[in-house]
Amino acid sequence: MKLTRRSLLATGAGAAVVLATPFVARAQSLPRNIRMVIGSTSTGGDTYQNSSIVAEALAQKLGVNMRVDPVGTNEALNATGRDSRGTTIMLHHDQIYLSYLYGVPGVPDAFADFAIGPTVAINPGDCFLVPKKSRYQSMDDIFAAAAKGEKVRVAIQPGGVSEIGFTGMRNAARVRNPGSEANIVAVNTGSQADKNQAMWDDLADVINGSIQANEQFTQLPEDDRTAMRFVWITARPETLAQAPESGMGGTSREEMLKFASPQTSVTLDGSKDFTFDKEFFLVFNREMDAAMAAEIDAALKEIYAAGEIQKRQAKAFFIPNYLPQAEAKAHLTSKRDTVASIIEKLKG
Amino acid sequence: MELFGFVTPLFVLLIAGGTAIGIVFGVIPGLTATMAVAVCLPLTYSLGLENGLALLIGLYVGGISGGVVPAILIGIPGTPSSVATTFDGFQMARQGKGEQAMRIAIIGSLIGGLISLAALYLFTPWLADFAIRFSYVEKFLIILFALTVMGALSSDMLLGIFSGFLGIFVSLVGVYDVTDGGNGHFRLIPPGMEDILYGGFALLPVLIALFGLTTVLEEAEIGMPKGPSVKELESGGRSKFSWSIFRGQTLNLIRSSGIGTFVGILPGIGGSAASILAYTAAKTSSSHPETFGKGEPAGVIASETSNNALTGGALVPLLSLGIPGDSTTALLIGAFALQGIQVGPLFIGQHPNTWNSMIIAMLLANLVTFVMMYYAIRWFSLAVAIPKAILYPVILMMCVIGAYTINYGIMFDVWTLLFFGVLGWIGVKLGLEVAPFIIGFILGPSAEIYFVKSLESFGDFTIFFTKSWIAAFLWLLIAASIAVSVVIGRRRRAEKHAAG
Known part of the structure; x- marks a missing residue:
């Protein structure tokens, strides 16, 4: 094939059109490339x-490039904290404030x-399981054992959603039989x-687990050493x-x-049950232009x-759970305060 | 033939393409199989599960295999699992046997990959059942066994052990992460540097710094000798490959395949440990262990057979327990998650098509890798003819890019690369042994977690001896490895004395 000046010009023009396309569809104030870091x-x-799922939908709606980078909580917070231009946003869940509350x-x-x-979604899968052959068949059995002085060992990952269920469990033991919470050990x-x-x-x-990761083990026969049984799912009914x-x-x-x-009661205060939804939400740099945050919020509203x-x-x-920024902040703040008071009571 | 209905031209093309890209990632120092899979993971959305997995498996197998090229030719492990390949492979290359070493490695890789694939296909439920019998105690002892090679890898045993412990020490800098079951507290961080050193030093930048940057600095200091020309290489003046090298290596091949598969099925031990363990085992059982580290083909066979055997092994816990066996299979689980597929003990029975597609993809990926690498070796081996004044800056640039991208764009990883490169250059002058240091660095964090968790769980030190027959057997291996190291050390001392 012979390269002529005309074909070169045509190729150049075509490339320019392709490059310009994202600018046409792109939102007004947002950067062209956005990095979504996750915790x-x-x-x-x-x-x-x-x-x-969220990044793909947002990228399409806003006409920007969006990439998810799984960098971990600390680095995600650092990256978001460094960047007020809106090129880095974070998506994470309740762990972000639970880690702080747990110190x-x-x-x-x-x-x-x-x-x-x-907020964008809830994972309703946070749960607790026992071996299928366990003498504990239910949460009531666990609380009864703790009340009798038996040590009940609960495997968790400290400082996050895994621990909040454990905290709820200990709080319920305290409400039912004060002092028995000391027998529920992490x-x-x-x-x-x-x-x-x-x-x-x-x-x-x-053990703490998730419906998604552990459900298949609950289907195994009792004589299988890996077989498990659900005892508590923390999500709200x-x-x-x-x-x-x-x-x-x-x-x-x-x-x-x-x-x-x-149906499975882990009491909060003797009258209400303790429940916990693992909620996913976006986090922005505090100095980021409010118009950018509003643009993302508006895009999500349309997407949902x-x-x-x-x-x-x-x-x-996942359970879809879009709440606009202002509502999300009020909701999560209230949720954090409830959790903080339980953690505080157990410290005392 | 509905059973294999997924085997379409696209399926085969994705495996071949994935393998080729994987090899490129493996060949370039600083880029890894894990990175290749991470980059292509979002594509599985549009490709569908079987085709997506075909691509990812191709990348995985190709990436692990490609690491052999820089490990042998320039002494920089292309992937962390090729660390042990550098010990003898690079020495062989220095002796003009680079092409020979690469052919040995590629054949070993194919055998390791196929044996582990057979184990995956035939014995997955039993292997998974065996894997869960390994508690923190047994896992700690496996790591300890791998660590025993430190002394035997050095010209001076004491210096080697010191370097190894220094590597462990440096690997523990940072937070004792709660995601590993730690308490979230900082260790070994100078005051005021908590933010910078929170995550400690990443493995890959340290690895390519000590094997790559240190070498570049050393060669720059002494002046770069002119390498062989392409004409010289093509004239065949150098050692050629012969199948006779594999004579007497059957046991090594089987043992290394077994170790690779076995390490793969144990979640948390990691791919780098597989090649170090296989290398240690090969050296311990050899009738001439003193030749290891000086260009011994058995060392290359052990390392490369085991790291490819890991690929099948690591899929065992993933597909039978939903638990990834290594960092790359941890990414593969993302492909299932993105499609909303549960992976656990019922997976194989519930998704026979996906299971079969993965087995076929693994088989094809191993064969395609072998064919591509076997015929590309001639061209790869000519890389040593590139003037080092051109080659080294390119390597340096790739190392920096690799360090920057390994954790999705953290500049501190680049500073880590430069810091450890200079530190390695100075350290070597002071007698630091790089290989034991890096082994300590790789295995240190796992050793710490399993040691601490063993004591937390069982209460006292006697558990390391009384836990199970597996623990007793591992102690025997550890004792044998230490004994071999002592014998080698004595021989070396005697040789030094005899030489005056």
């Missing part, structure tokens, strides 16, 4: 899964140092694999009721509801109004 280093977890070193107060953005582990292994090694009586009717794997929504409040993202989230067992 997890895993690409197999719910945070990456959720952020991928994990080096974790800032996200509510003071960052701007809390809109076994600090790392990943879900470590928690499972702690159960199989008989180092833990109860209203949240769980929005999950697909078929539930997940071999566990239907109806069966899941048996392990959630009110269109209804397509809900289907993708439901397929991945």
Whole structure:
């Protein structure tokens, strides 16, 4: 093929059109390339899964390039804190303020140092499990054992969503039988694999897990050493009721509801139950132009109004939960304050 | 033939393309198989599960295999799992046997990959059941066994052990992360540097600094000798590959494949440990262990066979327990998550098509990698003819890019690269042994976690001896490895005395 001046000009013009296209569709104030950092280093977890869905929808709606970087909580906060131009935003969940409340070193107060953005989804899967052959068949059995003075070992990852369920459990033990909360003891582990292994090694009586990661183990026969049984799903019943009717794997929504409040009661104060939804939300640099945050918020509002993202989230067992920025901040602040008071009571 | 209905031209093309890209990532120092999979993970959305996995498996196998090229030719492990390949592979290259070493490595890789694939296909449920019998105690002892090679890898045993412990010490700088089951407290960080050193020093920048940048600085200091010309290389004046090298290596191949597969099925041990363990085992059982580290083909076979055997092994816990066996399979689980597929003990029974597609993809990826690498070796080996004044700046640039991208764009990783490169250059002058240092650095964090968790869980030190028959067996291996190191050390001392 002969390269003529005309063909070169045509190629150049074509390239210019292609390059210019994103500018045409792009939102007015947002940068062309946005990095969405997440507070997890895993690409197999719910945070990456959720952020991928949200980032793809936002990129399409705003006409910008958006990439998800799983850098971990500390680095994600650092990166977001450094960048007020709007090229770095963060997506994470309740761990961001729980770590601070639990006093994990080096974790800032996200509510003071960052701007809390809109919420996008809930993972209703946070749960607690026992070995299928365990003498504890239910949360009542666990509380009764603690009241009798038996040590109940609970495998958790400290300083986050995993620990808040444990805190709720200890708080319920305190309300039911003051002093018995001392018999519910934490076994600090790392990943879900470590928690499972702690159960199989008989180092833990109860483990924190997720419906998504552990459900298949609950379908195994009792004589299988890896078989597990749900004892508590921490999500609110209203949240769980929005999950697909078929539930997940071999566990239907109806069966899941048996392990959630009110059918499984982990009391908050003797009258109400303690529940906890793991909520995902955006976090912005505090100095970021409010117009940019508003633009992202407005885009999300339209995305959720269109209804397509809900289907993708439901397929991945997330409960869509868009709340505009102002509402999200009020809601999460109230949630944080409730949790803070429980943690405080248990300290005392 | 509905059973293999997923085997479409696109499926095969994705495996071949993935393998080729993976090899490129492996060949370039600083880029890894994990990175290749991370970059392409979002593509699995549009490709669908079977096709997406075909691409990712190609990248995984190709990436692990490609690491052999820089490890042998320039002494920089292309991926962390090629560390042990540098010990003998680079020495062989220096002796003009680079092409030979690479052919040995590629054949070992194919054998390791196929044996582990067979294990994955035939024994997954049993292997998973065996894997969960390894508690913190047994995992700590495996790491300890791998660490015993430190003394034997150095010209001076004491200096080697010191360097190894220094590596462990440096690896522990940073937070004792709660995601590892730690308490979130900072260790070994000077006051005021908590923000900078929060995550400690990342493995890859340290690795390429000590193997790459240190070498560049050393050669710059002494002046770069002219390498062989392409004509010289092509004239065949250098050692050629012969199948006879594999005579007497059957046991090494089987043992290294077994170690690679076995390490793969144990979540948390990591790919780098597989090649170090296989290398340690090969050296311990060799009738001439003193030749290891001086260009011994058995060392290259052990390392490369085991790190490719890891690929099948690491899929065992992923597909039977939903637990990834190494950092790359931890990314593969993302492909399932993005498609909303649960991975756990019922996965294989519930998704036979996906299971079969993964097995076929692994088989094809291993074969394609072998063919591509085997025929590309001739061209790769000519890289040593590139003048170092041109080659080294390019390597340096790739190292910097690799360090910057490994954790998705953290500038501190580039400073880590430069800092450890200079530190390594000075350290070597002071007698620091790089290989034991890096082994200590790689294995230190795992050793710490498993040691602390063993004591937290079981209460006292006796558990390391009384936990199980597996622990007793591991102690035997540790004792044998130490004994071999002592014998080698004595021989070296005697040789030095004899030489005057």
